[in-house]
Amino acid sequence: MSAVVTAKGLRKSYGGFDALKSVDFTIERGRIVGLIGPNGAGKTTALKSLLGLTTFDGHLDVFGLDPRQDRHLLMQRVCFIADVAVIPRWMKVSQSLEFVEGVHPKFDRVKAERFLQKTKINLNSKVGHLSKGMVTQLHLALILAIDVELLVLDEPTQGLDILYRKEFYQELLGEFFDDNKTIVVTTHQVEEVENLLTDLMFIKDGNIVLDSTMDEVGERFVEVMVSGDQVDVARQHKPIAEREVFGRKVFLFDGIGSETAESLGDTHRPSVSDLFVAKMKGVSA
Numbered sequence: 196m197s198a199v200v201t202a203k204g205l206r207k208s209y210g211g212f213d214a215l216k217s218v219d220f221t222i223e224r225g226r227i228v229g230l231i232g233p234n235g236a237g238k239t240t241a242l243k244s245l246l247g248l249t250t251f252d253g254h255l256d257v258f259g260l261d262p263r264q265d266r267h268l269l270m271q272r273v274c275f276i277a278d279v280a281v282i283p284r285w286m287k288v289s290q291s292l293e294f295v296e297g298v299h300p301k302f303d304r305v306k307a308e309r310f311l312q313k314t315k316i317n318l319n320s321k322v323g324h325l326s327k328g329m330v331t332q333l334h335l336a337l338i339l340a341i342d343v344e345l346l347v348l349d350e351p352t353q354g355l356d357i358l359y360r361k362e363f364y365q366e367l368l369g370e371f372f373d374d375n376k377t378i379v380v381t382t383h384q385v386e387e388v389e390n391l392l393t394d395l396m397f398i399k400d401g402n403i404v405l406d407s408t409m410d411e412v413g414e415r416f417v418e419v420m421v422s423g424d425q426v427d428v429a430r431q432h433k434p435i436a437e438r439e440v441f442g443r444k445v446f447l448f449d450g451i452g453s454e455t456a457e458s459l460g461d462t463h464r465p466s467v468s469d470l471f472v473a474k475m476k477g478v479s480a
């Protein structure tokens with residue numbers, strides 16, 4: 196695997212406040228990485244650093260380039276989408292295509308129009324007259340027609356109904372993603388990206404508290420519904436979280452091994468949201 200992004204000791208300080216506290220991470224080509232964290236954790240700051248939109252300290256390499264100095268070159272290989280609701284409502288659909296064509300060297304207008312032909316969107320319609328779902332489709336047409344190697348999405352589906360959020364991710368996977376592309380996505384809606392991600396990064400108070408492939412997550416973390424007489428034994432294995440479901444205790448363990456887990460009760464893989472809650476409550480690791 197080859198690294199698209201390498202960060203070593205990446206730090207960003209806003210007037211003495213460290214929004215990123217010397218973090219290390221690597222993003223490999225062909226991965227879909229979820230950067231997940233609560234409000235103010237440092238997600239946007241990390242993305243802005245990758246894109247050369249902010250200054251920072253430490254080492255950060257994106258496609259062999261330093262985002263602080265090589266932003267222009269970088270933008271030929273990277274696309275950044277902050278929010279689906281950003282296309283101005285007063286524009287005609289055709290004007291939005293012209294606009295992106297003007298600002299992004301890798302935009303393929305023919306490809307975007309081909310995508311739009313599959314929808315009910317008319318090139319002469321005003322964006323403000325489209326339904327929410329159609330705006331999503333237009334936005335997707337614009338994104339998917341940009342031939343870049345790294346797509347950075349910051350809360351891309353914020354403000355969309357669940358139906359359109361699902362459609363957004365499905366189309367993204369089907370139309371954009373392949374082994375040569377890499378996607379980094381931040382979201383609060385952990386559930387809707389859970390099955391999409393190949394890698395998981397949790398960020399809390401400017402620290403990366405989990406950085407793992409989804410396969411490793413499945414091997415490392417286990418939830419056990421423990422029978423009453425085993426509760427004290429289970430606690431001795433230092434669970435990272437404990438909750439109650441229908442009167443039974445459910446413990447979340449990090450790295451106890453399947454044999455031990457199975458000796459304590461019924462085991463299953465934790466959801467990303469349960470893991471997220473556990474890691475956000477616990478200490479940095």
Ligand SMILES: Nc1ncnc2c1ncn2[C@@H]1O[C@H](COP(=O)(O)OP(=O)(O)OP(=O)(O)O)[C@@H](O)[C@H]1O
Nearest residue numbers: 209210213214232233234235236237238239240241
């Ligand atoms: N321009 C700025 N000046 C001062 N502080 C800032 C600035 N931008 C961000 N911060 C602070 O840095 C911290 C991280 O902010 P950031 O926007 O990266 O968080 P986030 O994880 O993206 O949050 P959210 O999910 O709420 O968007 C926050 O405490 C924020 O207040």
